[in-house]
Amino acid sequence: MDAAGEEMNAFETVMWRIESDPALRTPAMACLELDAVPDPGRLAAVHEAAVAVVPRLGQRVVEPALGLGVPRWTTDPAMDLRFHLRRHQLPARGGWPELMEGLSQFYMSPLDRARSPWEALLVEGLPRGRALYALKMHHAVTDGLGVMQHLARILAPERQDDVPGGPRPAHLQTPPMSPYEALVAQARADLGRVTGEVGRLGSAGLRSLAAPFSTAGAVSRYVSSLGRVLAPPAAENSALLAERGLTLRLAAVDVPFDRLRAAAKAAGGSVNDAFLAALLGGYRLFHERSGAPVPEAVPTAMPISLRRSDDPEGGNRIASARFAGPMAETDVARRVERIRAVVSEVREEPAVDVIGLFSPLLGRMPGALAAILAGPMTKGNDLHASNVPGLQGDHYLAGARVERFYGYGPLGGGASLITLVSHGSTACIGVGLDTAAFADGDLYLQCLVDGFTEVLDLAPGTATPTLRG
Template sequence: MTTRLTPLDAAFYASETSSAPMHIGSLAIVENAHGALTYDKLVDIVNSRLCLVPRYRQKVREVPLGLGRPVWVDDKDFDITYHIRRSALPTPGSDEQLYELVARLSSRQLDRTLPLWEMYLVEGLEGGRCAIFTKSHSALVDGDESLEIGHVILDSNETPREIADDLWTPGHQPNDATLALQAVADIVSRPGDGIEMVRQTASDIGARVGGTVAAIGKFAAGLHSPPGVAPPSPLNAAISRNRLFDVAKTDLEDYRRIRQQFGCSINDAILAVVTGALRTWLQTRGEPIAAYSSIRAYVPMSVYVGDAGATTANIAGSELSSFLIDLPVGEPNQVIRLSHISHATEAHKRNTRSVTARTLVRLSGFAPASLHAMSVRAASRYGQRMFNLLITNAPGPQIPMYIAGARMLEMYPVSPLLKNQALSIGLTSYDGKVYYGLNADRETMSDVDLMTTLLYESMEGLLNACA
């Protein structure tokens, strides 16, 4: 049996280019001094959990003559060892070498003739650690019916939970004639699909998905109309096919201190830290900054239980919200910047409605990768000129998590770059920390390492203001 890609999935699939691969990435760093996590164990645990994410054994088949949207079909030759790969850093591998490897892997498109995901076990990291880098196509993960693979391979105990044996066998493989006849029948029964196919001839994904808001409406409900074109910014330029990746690691307790001192939310504090870093970064580039200069960010996800930083492993009942916000980089005073951001987010809360996240945590209670995937999908609702920067923010549990008995130490999101966007910033909170993953275009934003340094400085400035 085949399943047709949704209009939004089809738009992501069709819009991908070599300079803008549309996959969601995640980097987990794991304590492995005693060798608990081997390649064979990783293959075994992923294989045992694939029944929870069945689309990871399906590939995309295009319909002849473009008569309909592509379909998902089972991969009759599915080989898990192709999708799970081994890599090694020269011992002792440094974090910087790992980030360079992640940047190279993020730059490569997935093989479109096979299921659209890859996972890498990276060995040789100093300090008895290893890493797992996963990338899944945005068409594959919708955060609702199809979750990200990292969502299901984690456990809250060293002993992996038992999953019923999977007796999967591939379904029937339709031929081209069958696919074409099914597409024609769908058009006859649902004429709107034919109209949608015409829409998909546009070159901009924002235009393509303009008629598919209903597909993501439950995740981005209540958004206002776009307030116009975003201000000019060096963050927006034609991008290359090569990437840079860097990270920052901060303490969740520091954001709680800022929240308590200034009466803001944790999310406001995070946005204020990012704004301070962006302001200084613009100054280092000699960019003119006026008193009312801003950078418009799209922040699709803001999820914190009671705004206490997801203090439990289960975030059921928390809320998802999406909004555009003008970050006040022209304001020199960090406390006033925070106040501006807090007022803007309060106005958003009053005028929009949020959606509960229960479906996202029904398996393991660890939802960040799926939430980041939803963020990118929600951001595609707007055209490329409507915002300067995508910031995804998703919580994880505040207890240790394990992969095949090995403790996960850190978790960094790797959000894709949208068209003409030189930087994306992803954040995940986990076990008392907030982890930043910065994915950047290697040519346009070669100084992404400076941005991570400035994030630390911005955080220090806000904490000094607390004192």
């Protein structure tokens, strides 16, 4: 890392600053169900090593003086694992309902912005001697795929192995940066950018003169795409899900992955298409059983990874696609087909990375103003779905085997965010619900299970989805 402190990219800056609106807080959490309770000493040693091998875990955010510029990552002089790593014991006879209630509270608790923005919680007392490990971090640290990259370096391939320790790495020996130093570094960086931009624009101008018609055509296509991407999805928000609050309910569902994949193939779609079809089917059932009108489609959002194989580990490299999710479609195979068509269309939009386009501008604004301008892009989503490829093979945390892996992301003021993480033979579904939008959360969760059952019935087999809590 540069001794001057690494600058947040524009997208991360926006996520860090828009939290002036509490509805736009951006925590992300990975939950690992373990087959045993890890040894306390080994678990602490793993986190000591994790801070060494994943630089972000040993850094905090410093804002430049007077708020002029973007935040930077700098050494956290107050790094103390006793604050970041905590333990909790479930009450006697406690199970998944009590676990999810506690996790919901842990997830909703704001991170300390004066420290490195992450916390870990080990919950003991699950049936059969099991435990659950939750790693919560600010989304400015990394996206879903980045979390997987970090965990791949922290988890061990064998029960007896742990992440090797070593000398204190250079990034933890760098003196912390002050707000004044951050401002000076910002001025230098901006000067360098201006110089580079002048040269880039000159080169681009020469290319345009050499091929004016092709350049004009590309600009025209991009502007047209930008109009489509910025326009709200052609769908009405559900009146049943109209309320919004600050209380979240978390839940988990296990779906047989092989059967989900077979169902997707039977309908001519991908696993992601079948996943979205199940979610929208659950939404339809929830409206029907609540006696509410069923909209033809609901505003739906889905992150799209922009990460390349040669990109550095961690960080945020995502775009967000918004579209009309065909909720009222009762023919499951047809629903998968329609989803495949609309998702393929939004993925191919030249302006799909509209976040990347406007983040540099939003990132230089005061947080409250950025929240006002960016908030409508996420608050209008009735459904936000994410599909993150899981880790391959067996993995262990301080001697305990990872049995399940659930992911939870920020709702961004929307009604829900539901995440699929593939882990072995299971599609682990992490469910986050705004309790104001889903007043009857128990009914919705049963509808969600039934929505997956609808999709699984496209393929032969008897394996069924299971609600964990």
